[in-house]
Amino acid sequence: MPLSPNMRGSLLMAAAMAGFTMNDAITKAVSSEMNFGEIMLVRGVVAIALIATLAWHQGALRPLRTLVMKPVALRVVGEVLGTVTFLAAIVHLPLANTAAIFQALPLAVTLGAALMFGEPVGWRRWLAIAAGFIGVLIIVRPGVEGFNQFSLFALISVFFCAVRDLATRRIPAQVPSLFITLVTTVTVTIAGAAIIVPLGGWTPPSSRALGLLTLAAVLLLIGYQCVIMALRSGDISAVAPFRYSALLWAMLLGYLVFGDVPDAMMVTGASIIVLSGLYAFYRERIRHRPVAADASGLPPDGL
DSSP: OOOOHHHHHHHHHHHHHHHHHHHHHHHHHHTTTSOHHHHHHHHHHHHHHHHHHHHHHTTOOOOGGGGGSHHHHHHHHHHHHHHHHHHHHHTTSOHHHHHHHHTTHHHHHHHHHHHHHOOOOOHHHHHHHHHHHHHHHHHHOTTSTTOOTHHHHHHHHHHHHHHHHHHHTTSOTTSOHHHHHHHHHHHHHHHHHHTTTTTTOOOOOOHHHHHHHHHHHHHHHHHHHHHHHHHHHSOHHHHGGGGGHHHHHHHHHHHHHHOOOOOHHHHHHHHHHHHHHHHHHHHHHHHTOOSGGGSOOOOOSOO
């Protein structure tokens, strides 16, 4: 039986989340051998080669003067700062905790769109946003036992990724997504090279680390392409909620690879965030004002 467009899109979105989460797991595993600046550099070099080849093949390359466009520049800045803070969090936090905090990103984009662009947000979505950030506080648990300051880096990264997504919405449609991806990846790679020394200097990577980071770059590109195909296959309102499958992948990989078992506060906070996000999607669907559903919903990774 052939799959419906929405079912196909949902499966592609779930596959994309699997690819992105496996990349995160690889990054966390390799961080025991090298600092995350070095990871950004090595993984970025491979990703640049892959993306540049694909962009050239699809005719997506554009003149460098495109970079002076304010939305493109703002997106790049958001991605670079989001990547640095995200990697600082992921190497010190359980994979599921970082993923759970990032489930609040669509809500943060809705909040940013209301504050920056004056997009209308009804009282029900305001309540959903408030509930979602209460869920984040439950996970971060500031001021109580179990607080980890690196949770704040994940929260800061959510802010920068919201800036990235809001800027992306202002980029003219004639600028290809692949070109934006290539520019972002090049910038993130350069930023990684710049912070290697402050983070402890260069450590010659093992063949295992090089192989894993190459795999991570391939997984990123696969995830990126799956997201594009998912959003083109089905309705955004039907496909977007499957971004939350990233949390399930993170919990599974965190347990299998690192032996992390989510505690009650993490599960409670994550549940509140997911339910709040799903309700926001629902309200946007019936009001025909998609904001959170248009957000990438993805942590930074140079793509």
